[in-house]
Amino acid sequence: MKLGPPTKYAGLMPYARRQLAGLTAILALSLMVAAAGGLQPWPLKVLVDYGVERQPVPPWLQAAFEALLLPRSPRAIVLVAAVGSICVFAVTNALQAALDWRWTVVGRRMMNDLAADLFHHYQRQSLLRHRQTSVGDALSRIGTDSWSIQQFTSALMIGPIRNALTLAVLGVAGWQLSPSMTRLSLALAPLLGFSSWFFGRKLKAQARRMRETQSRLTSFVQQTLTAIPVVQAFSREDFNRRRFEVLAGEATEQSQQRAVVDSAYGMATGIIVTAGMAIVLFAGGRQVLSGALSVGGLLVFISYIRSLQGAAEGLLSTYGALKPVEASLERVLEVLDGRDRLPERPDAVPLPPIPPAGGRRLSFEHVTFGYDPDRPVLTDINLEVLPGQSVALVGETGAGKSTLISLIPRFFDPVRGRVAIDGVDLGDVRLASAREQVALVLQEPFILPIPIAENIAYGRPDATRHEIEEAARAACAHDFILRLPCGYDTVVGERGTTLSGGEKQRLAIARAFLKNVPILILDEPSSALDIETERQLLEALRRLMVGRTTLIIGHRLSTVCGADEIVVLHQGTIVERGTHERLLERRGMYYAFYAVQAAAGSPEFVA
Numbered sequence: 001m002k003l004g005p006p007t008k009y010a011g012l013m014p015y016a017r018r019q020l021a022g023l024t025a026i027l028a029l030s031l032m033v034a035a036a037g038g039l040q041p042w043p044l045k046v047l048v049d050y051g052v053e054r055q056p057v058p059p060w061l062q063a064a065f066e067a068l069l070l071p072r073s074p075r076a077i078v079l080v081a082a083v084g085s086i087c088v089f090a091v092t093n094a095l096q097a098a099l100d101w102r103w104t105v106v107g108r109r110m111m112n113d114l115a116a117d118l119f120h121h122y123q124r125q126s127l128l129r130h131r132q133t134s135v136g137d138a139l140s141r142i143g144t145d146s147w148s149i150q151q152f153t154s155a156l157m158i159g160p161i162r163n164a165l166t167l168a169v170l171g172v173a174g175w176q177l178s179p180s181m182t183r184l185s186l187a188l189a190p191l192l193g194f195s196s197w198f199f200g201r202k203l204k205a206q207a208r209r210m211r212e213t214q215s216r217l218t219s220f221v222q223q224t225l226t227a228i229p230v231v232q233a234f235s236r237e238d239f240n241r242r243r244f245e246v247l248a249g250e251a252t253e254q255s256q257q258r259a260v261v262d263s264a265y266g267m268a269t270g271i272i273v274t275a276g277m278a279i280v281l282f283a284g285g286r287q288v289l290s291g292a293l294s295v296g297g298l299l300v301f302i303s304y305i306r307s308l309q310g311a312a313e314g315l316l317s318t319y320g321a322l323k324p325v326e327a328s329l330e331r332v333l334e335v336l337d338g339r340d341r342l343p344e345r346p347d348a349v350p351l352p353p354i355p356p357a358g359g360r361r362l363s364f365e366h367v368t369f370g371y372d373p374d375r376p377v378l379t380d381i382n383l384e385v386l387p388g389q390s391v392a393l394v395g396e397t398g399a400g401k402s403t404l405i406s407l408i409p410r411f412f413d414p415v416r417g418r419v420a421i422d423g424v425d426l427g428d429v430r431l432a433s434a435r436e437q438v439a440l441v442l443q444e445p446f447i448l449p450i451p452i453a454e455n456i457a458y459g460r461p462d463a464t465r466h467e468i469e470e471a472a473r474a475a476c477a478h479d480f481i482l483r484l485p486c487g488y489d490t491v492v493g494e495r496g497t498t499l500s501g502g503e504k505q506r507l508a509i510a511r512a513f514l515k516n517v518p519i520l521i522l523d524e525p526s527s528a529l530d531i532e533t534e535r536q537l538l539e540a541l542r543r544l545m546v547g548r549t550t551l552i553i554g555h556r557l558s559t560v561c562g563a564d565e566i567v568v569l570h571q572g573t574i575v576e577r578g579t580h581e582r583l584l585e586r587r588g589m590y591y592a593f594y595a596v597q598a599a600a601g602s603p604e605f606v607a
């Protein structure tokens with residue numbers, strides 16, 4: 001909190017800089033608004049001093065009369081004052097409207113820029129970090145907190161300049177009317193500054209709590225609606241409703257507290273302003289009585305004092321004006337800081353081209369990894385997959401199989417040891433260049449809300465429709481895709497189109513087929529399929545695996561028994577390895593798995 005705002009919020013400056021032209025226009029317009037505001041009491045002064053008090057008319061007013069071809073009668077003065085006040089009002093409002101409009105456009109642009117960057121940061125954020133944050137929280141940072149950039153620019157860049165200039169203009173004008181009263185009113189400024197500093201601290205703390213509560217509420221709604229089948233199956237609707245009410249109640253309570261602080265702030269400021277005005281009225285009134293100031297002059301002055309005080313307060317509370325949005329700004333900066341990304345070394349190079357002999361070699365060397373570094377999920381893994389070979393991973397659920405393969409696209413970095421492609425540590429190559437080489441079929445296939453064809457071509461957007469269909473055929477997906485309402489153009493999730501687990505799995509496999517890269521990773525690719533579809537698919541997969549370096553995780557032994565090497569993982573360590581036949585002979589863990597499936601009548605035991 002000791003850092004001044006300029007250093008602390010330096011990361012937000014580029015968003016303002018990109019809108020420099022718009023912000024300059026805003027600054028010019030707000031100066032004009034301030035100047036027009038300064039003109040507002042003048043018609044009244046004209047009326048009182050020259051119309052009522054019959055003081056000699058100054059040259060500029062005479063010029064106005066001549067230009068308008070008016071006689072110099074008191075009635076004409078009244079008319080000029082009335083028309084003048086309408087003109088001043090119209091000009092002030094037109095300028096204000098232009099200012100508001102510019103702010104809307106510029107503010108929206110800055111916000112869009114910032115939101116786009118936040119979104120992109122989230123996209124690249126490491127999966128380890130994603131585990132710790134909810135989607136609801138991300139939504140509220142991208143959608144709501146990004147608005148703070150507008151207040152930020154207004155409070156920190158436009159505000160101070162405008163206030164300083166307003167203060168200068170009005171101060172000079174006030175000084176000409178009465179130096180002593182200008183001094184008097186300026187003396188009140190520090191008091192106003194104090195009240196906004198004092199309440200600003202409270203407002204900030206409140207704002208942060210409010211944002212957090214709101215984001216808890218959003219996350220709760222999002223998570224509940226995502227898990228709706230579970231909610232309904234377990235009849236948790238009423239429980240969730242109560243939970244919603246509790247969370248919403250907290251939000252209401254905090255809004256109330258904020259309203260209290262807000263009105264206390266308004267009241268304190270009001271009291272100080274009123275006291276200041278009373279002092280000014282008293283001193284000014286005496287000057288009018290003694291003839292040192294005209295009545296009109298006092299009216300102009302009183303109206304200036306308000307603006308003067310407003311600008312002085314604005315200037316003193318430049319930092320305070322940021323208080324209510326500081327919480328949002330910090331939440332935005334947290335994401336922009338980007339420390340949550342997997343580090344890419346500045347000297348990272350693209351993965352070297354495939355050696356002439358063909359294929360990529362994958363190796364794990366003494367790899368230890370845990371989602372929480374103190375609780376390893378994998379311990380001292382040594383594994384090598386030679387170019388064009390296939391290694392199958394087996395083991396009970398939770399053994400760490402999916403975790404092991406997630407190190408290859410570098411979703412996570414090992415805590416100790418290294419993962420390498422062709423002997424090059426993944427940490428030394430450009431992330432994108434390594435990921436380009438890997439086709440991944442995850443245990444939970446993700447299908448995006450875009451047409452099926454684009455889903456299949458996700459890793460190769462330039463693929464032709466023919467290639468997409470070929471890949472779908474190979475993945476045994478073509479037939480079911482044709483049965484969808486719009487075939488390959490069906491958007492999953494739209495108009496009630498849903499896919500079964502097995503269908504999603506086949507789309508994910510088609511995606512891998514189409515990507516056509518040297519490293520293939522399959523996490524239980526056929527677990528959700530019936531025996532017949534699985535048999536067809538395995539055939540296709542075997543064709544796909546030819547010439548590629550493959551890691552395949554399988555529960556069903558039919559998936560794994562053809563692999564060049566089978567590795568049995570148990571509680572994060574490799575306990576057995578060898579070919580299907582060798583492992584059967586050993587009568588160890590693999591044999592035990594196998595025996596269970598054989599007892600269940602799995603066809604491959606007979607085969």
Ligand SMILES: Nc1ncnc2c1ncn2[C@@H]1O[C@H](COP(=O)(O)OP(=O)(O)O)[C@@H](O)[C@H]1O
Nearest residue numbers: 131371377395396397398399400401402403404
């Ligand atoms: N994203 C994650 N965050 C924290 N723990 C995880 C995560 N994914 C898996 N785990 C834990 O790591 C262990 C290994 O899981 P996993 O690799 O999915 O096993 P498998 O694929 O062999 O069933 C389990 O104890 C699991 O709870």
Ligand SMILES: [Mg+2]
Nearest residue numbers: 401402403443
């Ligand atoms: Mg798994």
